[in-house]
Amino acid sequence: MNLKMNGRDPSGILNKTRELPDQLLKGWSIGKAMNPDIDIETYRQIVFCGMGGSAIIGDLARLILSDLSLPFLVNRGYDLPSFAGPETLIVASSYSGNTEETLSCFEQAVQKKCAVICITSGGTLQKRAAELDYPVFQLPAGYPPRTASGFGLGVLLSIFESQGSETVNEVSLNESVRFLKGLDSVWSxxxxxxxxxxxxxxxxxxxxxxxxxxxxxxxxxxxxxxxxxxxxxxxxxxxxxxxxxxxxxxxxxxxxxxxxxxxxxxxxxxxxxxxxxxxxxxxxxxxxxxxxxxxxxxxxxxxxxxxxxxxxxxxxxxxxxxxxxxxxxYKVDPADIQHIDNLKAGLAAVK
Amino acid sequence: MNLKMNGRDPSGILNKTRELPDQLLKGWSIGKAMNPDIDIETYRQIVFCGMGGSAIIGDLARLILSDLSLPFLVNRGYDLPSFAGPETLIVASSYSGNTEETLSCFEQAVQKKCAVICITSGGTLQKRAAELDYPVFQLPAGYPPRTASGFGLGVLLSIFESQGSETVNEVSLNESVRFLKGLDSVWSxxxxxxxxxxxxxxxxxxxxxxxxxxxxxxxxxxxxxxxxxxxxxxxxxxxxxxxxxxxxxxxxxxxxxxxxxxxxxxxxxxxxxxxxxxxxxxxxxxxxxxxxxxxxxxxxxxxxxxxxxxxxxxxxxxxxxxxxxxxxxYKVDPADIQHIDNLKAGLAAVK
Structure with missing residues (x-):
C-alpha cells in the first residue's frame, strides 16, 4: 500500500508534512540566533502581513500567544490598515518572498515609517529588507509554503517568548515536539x-x-x-x-x-x-x-x-x-496547485 | 404570486427586510440625539462585541469607517482579548440585550475598567448599563435581529461621523437611503x-x-x-x-x-x-x-x-x-430558526 501511495506523491508532500516537529525546533533556533532588538511594549499594535501558508502562522501565533498586551492582527491583502504608523510593528511574512500582496504591504510600511521585521526564505522581500537594513528571519528554502509552516511558527514563538509571553517557552516547545514525534510514528x-x-x-x-x-x-x-x-x-x-x-x-x-x-x-x-x-x-x-x-x-x-x-x-x-x-x-497529486499557478501566470501578464 | 408568497411569510420578514433604508435614518437620529461624551482619540483601540445579526453591524461599520486612526476589532465570543483595559472602548451590541456571549464580555469590560457603550433594544444589557450609568443607544424592539440591522448600523455611522470619519456624513447617508428606496420599488x-x-x-x-x-x-x-x-x-x-x-x-x-x-x-x-x-x-x-x-x-x-x-x-x-x-x-418560513431556539433552550437548561 505504501509503495502505491508514494507513486501518487512524487514531490514527497507526506514526508515534508511529517517534518512539522523538526521544523518547529529549527524555526525556534533561527529566531533565538537572530535576537533582534524588538521591545513590543513600545508599540501600539502588531500587524502580521501574509497570505495562505505564510499567513496561517500569524493566526496560530495569535492563538498561542493570547496573553500579549497589545492587539496582534493578521492582515491578508494589498493594503495596510489606516492606523498603521511608527507605533506599529509590521511582520511581513512571505515564504517565497515574492507574494505580491505582502510586498505591497511591506512598501506601505516603509512609507509609513512602521517598524518592520521579515520572515522569508528569499525573493524580493529578502532583497528589499537587506537594502533597508530590516531584520530578516531567514527560513530554509525549497518547500511548498504549506509544508514549511513549522519553520515560521517556530520563529514567531521564539520572538514573542523573549517578549515575556508566558504561554510558550523552550520546555513546552520541546515537550510538544516529542509528543508530535510519537504521533508521527503511528500516523505516518x-x-x-x-x-x-x-x-x-x-x-x-x-x-x-x-x-x-x-x-x-x-x-x-x-x-x-x-x-x-x-x-x-x-x-x-x-x-x-x-x-x-x-x-x-x-x-x-x-x-x-x-x-x-x-x-x-x-x-x-x-x-x-x-x-x-x-x-x-x-x-x-x-x-x-x-x-x-x-x-x-x-x-x-x-x-x-x-x-x-x-x-x-x-x-x-x-x-x-x-x-x-x-x-x-482521490488519486490526485497533493503537490499539484495548477489553478494557483495559472492565476499567478495570468496576473504576471498584466503588471 | 404575491399572495401565495405572503402565505409563506407569516411574520412579514420581507417587509421588515425592506425597512433597511428607513432603519438607517432612524438609527442615525438615535445616535445623534444621544450625543454621548466619546473622544476616540483618547483610546488605543475599539473592541466591538456581539454575535450574529448584532455583530455584522460592527463588521459593516469597520469597512465603511476604514479611515479611523485606531484599530476597530469585532469580537465574537465570551471573552475580551487580553489587551483590553482602560484605554479600550468597548461597544457591547446585543439587539435582544440577552446574548450570553455579549453579556460575558460586558461584565469583563466592567471588571477591566474599559470605556463601554451599549447598543440594544432592552434585556439584561440595558438593565446592567443603566445600573452602571453607561451610555445606551436604545433601538426599537420587536424585530428578529437580522431584520433590525439598519438601526444599529445607522447608530454606529452617526457615532463615528461625529468623531471625524470622512467617509460618511448625513448627505451621503441620505443619498444612499434614496438610492435604496428606488431599488426597493423594483426589488420588492x-x-x-x-x-x-x-x-x-x-x-x-x-x-x-x-x-x-x-x-x-x-x-x-x-x-x-x-x-x-x-x-x-x-x-x-x-x-x-x-x-x-x-x-x-x-x-x-x-x-x-x-x-x-x-x-x-x-x-x-x-x-x-x-x-x-x-x-x-x-x-x-x-x-x-x-x-x-x-x-x-x-x-x-x-x-x-x-x-x-x-x-x-x-x-x-x-x-x-x-x-x-x-x-x-424552498417553501420554508423565513422567520423560522428552530435550531437556534433549540440550542438556546438546551443552554438555558444548564446555567
Missing part, C-alpha cells in the same frame, strides 16, 4: 489500525467537510484544515467558528426538501479542546445532537496533549496528514 | 422582470452558494449573504475572501473524479466593487475564467451606486431580499 503509516488521519480521510472521501472550532482558541487550526483540504486534497472545504455558527450557520443544517440534494454530502467535523470556554463545549455537544437528529453526518475530534500548545499542534498535524491521505484516495 | 416585487434578487434566488435554488468578496472592502457584505442564506433560506452557504482564496480555496475548484458528486451543486457568487484594489478585480476575473473552464457555475454581481456607502448597501440589500425569496422557493 496508513496501514496502522491506529492511524487516525487515514481513518478520517476515509470518512471525508466524496463529501464536503465543514470544519468547526472555537474562534478564540482554535480558529487557525480549523482554517488550516480547510486550506489543506483545498490545496493537498483538491477538495472543497469550509471553516466556520463557534459560538458564531450557533447564531446563523446552524440553521443551514435544518433539513428540508429544498436542500435534500446535497444534505447527505455534507460532513460536520468538530475540533474540540478542553481549553474551550465551557459554554462553547456545551454548544458543540448540543449542535451535534441537533444535526444528528436530522440525519446529518458528524465527526468530533478531541485534542490530546498535556498543554494548550501540544493540543493545538495535535489537531494541526492530524489535519495536515489527513489532507495528504485524502489526496491519495 | 418578484413579478417585476427587473427584480434582480428574485432572479438570483432562482439560480441559487437547490445549490450550495459560495460567496466571494474582498476582505478589505466587502467582507461584511459577503458574510451577511452567507448568514442570511442560513437563517432566512435554511440553506447552507459559505463566505470566503479575496485575495486569500487565490492561495488555497481556488484549488478546491479543480475538477476531478473524486469531487464530481458535488461539483455541479456548487455556485460561485462574486460580489465586485469598483472600490476593490485593481489587482483583486483582476483576480476575480481570472478566477471566474478558471472555474468556468472546468464547467463550474459562476454569477458575478457588480455593485451599483454613486458612493462606496451606497454600493455596499446595494449589495447588502440585494442579498437580504434574495435570501427571503429563496425561502419562498
Amino acid at each position: 503509516n496508513p496501514e496502522n489500525p491506529e492511524c487516525l488521519p487515514y481513518q478520517i480521510a476515509s470518512k471525508v472521501q466524496g463529501r464536503i467537510p465543514l470544519i468547526y472550532a472555537t474562534e478564540d482558541k482554535c480558529q487557525a487550526v480549523g482554517y488550516r484544515w480547510k486550506t489543506q483540504l483545498n490545496e493537498n486534497s483538491k477538495s472543497q472545504a469550509f471553516y466556520v467558528s463557534f459560538p458564531e455558527m450557533n447564531h446563523n450557520e446552524i440553521v443551514g443544517w435544518m433539513r428540508h426538501e429544498g436542500i435534500e440534494s446535497y444534505y447527505c454530502q455534507l460532513l460536520m467535523i468538530i475540533l474540540k479542546l478542553p481549553d474551550d470556554h465551557f459554554r462553547n463545549q456545551m454548544r458543540m455537544d448540543l449542535t451535534q445532537k441537533l444535526v444528528k437528529a436530522d440525519g446529518g453526518l458528524v465527526i468530533e475530534l478531541k485534542a490530546e496533549g498535556a498543554t494548550f500548545l501540544a493540543r493545538l499542534l495535535y489537531l494541526l498535524f492530524l489535519g495536515d496528514l489527513m489532507s495528504v491521505y485524502l489526496s491519495y484516495m | 416585487n418578484p413579478e417585476n422582470p427587473e427584480c434582480l434578487p428574485y432572479q438570483i434566488a432562482s439560480k441559487v435554488q437547490g445549490r450550495i452558494p459560495l460567496i466571494y468578496a474582498t476582505e478589505d472592502k466587502c467582507q461584511a457584505v459577503g458574510y451577511r449573504w452567507k448568514t442570511q442564506l442560513n437563517e432566512n433560506s435554511k440553506s447552507q452557504a459559505f463566505y470566503v475572501s479575496f485575495p486569500e482564496m487565490n492561495h488555497n480555496e481556488i484549488v478546491g475548484w479543480m475538477r476531478h473524479e473524486g469531487i464530481e458528486s458535488y461539483y455541479c451543486q456548487l455556485l460561485m457568487i462574486i460580489l465586485k466593487l469598483p472600490d476593490d484594489h485593481f489587482r483583486n478585480q483582476m483576480r476575480m476575473d481570472l478566477t471566474q475564467k478558471l472555474v468556468k473552464a472546468d464547467g463550474g457555475l459562476v454569477i458575478e454581481l457588480k455593485a451599483e451606486g454613486a458612493t462606496f456607502l451606497a454600493r455596499l448597501l446595494y449589495l447588502l440589500f440585494l442579498g437580504d431580499l434574495m435570501s427571503v425569496y429563496l425561502s419562498y422557493m
